[in-house]
Amino acid sequence: MNKSLLMLAISAVLITGCNNENITKVKEEAEVIKEKMPKEVAHVKNLILMIGDGMGAQQIGLLEEYARRAPHSIYNGKGNITGLTKFAEAGQLGLSLSAPYGVNGSLVADSACSATQLAIGKASGSEMIGLDRAGDITKTILEKAKAIGKATGLVSDTRMTHATPAAFASHQPHRSHETAIAEQMIEAGSVDVLLSGGARAFLPADISTNSLAINTMEKVGAPAAIYEASKRTDDRNLILEAQDKHGYTLAFDGEQLNKATGTKLLGLFANSGMADGIAYKACKANNSCVQPSLRNMTLKALDVLSKDEDGFFLMVEGGQIDWAGHINDTGWLLHELIKFDEAIDAVYEWVKDRDDTLVIITGDHETGGFGFSYSAHNLPEAQSLSGDGMRGKDYQPKFNFGALSLLDKFYAQTATFKDMLNNVKAKTELANATGQDWADVINPNSAFKVTSEQAAKVALRGNNDYYSAGHRYLGDAQFPVIDDFKAFYVYGDELHGNLIGRALSTEQNVVWGTGTHTAAPLPVYAFGPEKIIKQFSTLQYHVELSQKMMTALLPE
Template sequence: MNRRSLLKGGLLAGLAAPFTGIKDVIAKPIGGSKKAKNIIMLVSDGMSTGTLNMADIYSNRILGVGSKWLNLYRDNKGVRALMDTASANSMVTDSAAASSSWGGGMRINNGSLNVGPKGEKPQPILQKFKEKGKKVGCVTTVPITHATPAGFCVNIDNRGGQDIIAEIYLGLKFDVMMGGGHKYFGDKRPGGNLIPKYLTQGYKVAENRNEMLALDNSKPVLGLFAEDGMPYEVDRKHDESLLKSTPSLAEMTVKAIDLMKDHKNGFVLQVEGGKVDWAAHSNDVSGLIFDQLAFDEAVGKALEFAERDGETLVIITTDHGNSNPGLFNANDNNRKFDGLKNFKRSNTWLLAQLNQSFSEQKIIDLIKENQGFNMKSEDVKFLMNHFKDITPDQLYNESNLPFYEYGKILGKYTDVQWAGMNHSGDYVELTMFGPGSESLKPFVKNYELHNFMLKAAEMPESFLVKS
């Protein structure tokens, strides 16, 4: 195992202090660098720094232990950097361009997947690793055809063509693909049901948690556990039927590693906490924090494997910030923030239960039962008045629910507030552990990770993208 300081270099030592809180940020790696036989890249989609911070605060205060991600910093075990996330045509990227920067090694325009501004089509990185004999896969809590996993896999000029991406995956025959998105493969798919074709091509198809747990590594795997995105973790954990039918991100991660870890040439796995981004777009505090904690559990499982294995590079990051939430000072904010432990449901679930025929008391009781606090009468009136006044075309809000208004109300009861409802151009956290991590520079651009991963695995020079 290689260890070094979170940031290195004389000039950067001064910058490191506010991040790390330690005096000596320069340390020598333990052992020498060696080839990364395996790579696990974990992406908390749309994770602003405030999201990472609040999940760690919650974990410390309520669960009694720091988050796995930030414990790497506390224990001086991870290598840390900041990453510029811009796309080819914007300082503020979308998930397709962000993932394609990693997948294809170049910046592309928002909305495309590994199709450059001049029509370039770089070979996606999982295709490269598969070509050289590794097992490869993706797991996510959103559709497996969504932008972040697809950016590691395919070339298509429109991220919205998820039914087409599902068909492209069939030809790639990657080893493990698990998440949501059944409607892009099954009977509801516009171009026809692809699942029989997957079975004919030798895939095992799992459609619930028990079927996933029973999988072995004799055939490639397609796991589809929801029609669209998988449930928010706060909803899954408080619904017995979902607990039985739907795996957590950590369970999918463990299973994917188990299915590929014995391969003689190693494996490359991408893991995405995709619903973190959806919660940020919705200003949904419980959706956000509990999905970030579910992502952190997957981080922990990847790190446990990497520490045992000794040949696995773990990369932990996000593709961009989203909505820049944070915990703000107000009266009694410790108690208010701690009240999140009483949340049993996401805002998405709760708002979907409401209609304007409900009495004020019925709404107060519903919120108390499912989110644990007593909403004031004036806030209930404000909320119900705004059911008629929804901003159209909000992302992931097909039901036109008052996400913005409810998020603003909840700020009074949790002291968590939001800067907006969309992506931000922030530099983001990038953390590595394991062989190859000692080569990480303190500041990188997103597309540089493509060659970084190839070099860590000692792939042939011909696979590197020329700058």
């Protein structure tokens, strides 16, 4: 299979620095896989769409640099090869633009709009779920697959009613209508396997105080952490409705998920979002994880869905990549990328010997404007090199271009900035927190240290220049103080976390451009039959990406 110039260009960037022997083995395996693939097939039986929420080329660069060149990379025992690299070698690479499509659209997408456009293949509007630009309900690729007899599944490490999974199985004017989204997901019956967090949208309003409701949840095996709160305003228990009226098997932890049988499965493993990547690393290390990993949820979904002789559609989201980007937390970001790549690698192993499945891996948008950057801080000292081109002169770059040892320091982080923020809130009012309060929570959890004077900027609060009465995020008169690009930092008290990122950025050789999203083009990895995946190796919009997926999975 000849790769396009785009494929070659992107591959050259991604492969740089990888161990030659290891990448040679991957290339050899890829050639064997490609030879087995049918050349002229126009349709596939199965489609697996994997979305790294907030995952742009910059984020992929962080993962690949860590995997390939961190002195103590956890990928060392795996040949320094990521799951993403395996798909890059065995398939095609392209780029996609995620913006709300069309002349009446906008430049930047949120997750709801972007996922909707991937789901329906038409232009949508900001924060819409399953609606086209005019606000009309439009069948998604998942719903169309179900209509022709295919099995369907949604997997996410955020909440099942969060924007990305919601866009494939519900239709709402705004992404915030999560309780209505939960109702549609259960009542429509279009999704056979639902695995994520977010039980709070499925539970009755009085779940924390109603002893009968609590006893009922205990009887179906739900731990107390699952039903600690509700976002509903009525007495409906959609979890029990799913079991009693719609035939779903229920699961609330990893052990229950492993034992679950049947063709319909509802797994809700947290009241809100599932455990972050740093917490997952910790519990995995001592074998104490209660929640299933994104990898295990993905494998369970594949096991259930692949039993359908007609094939399946599965969407898997690595959703907390976006959350780490919003708070400008590079350490957390790396852990989320690793967690998502675990699932990607599992899918690669599942699919590499098949010729009936299309795999698409992409992001919905880039979050944070993340990047490594060279700086004036800690300038390098002169070195004496033996090369004959030095002509007796020392080697001394004029700027600090970032040491590879930084990569291990990111992986050494033991708490997210969000956790650090919550720890300070638990001790004192944020308005009263001092630089020392912030230093006391940053330094034990980060390999990058701050003084109380440096951390004082994290504590600063001032007037909200963009105050908007009643606004969910901008409705507070006081905001953490952001000195630059402040219009792009919108999430209230969470911005103290972004300020931790600012305080550490110089030592990290990292810059962040925003607390929201950017319109950066997104890599697209395509694996499957040759004729089908060639068309993805180009520059396209997410709307076109969706249309190509529909053509491949659904008959004319």
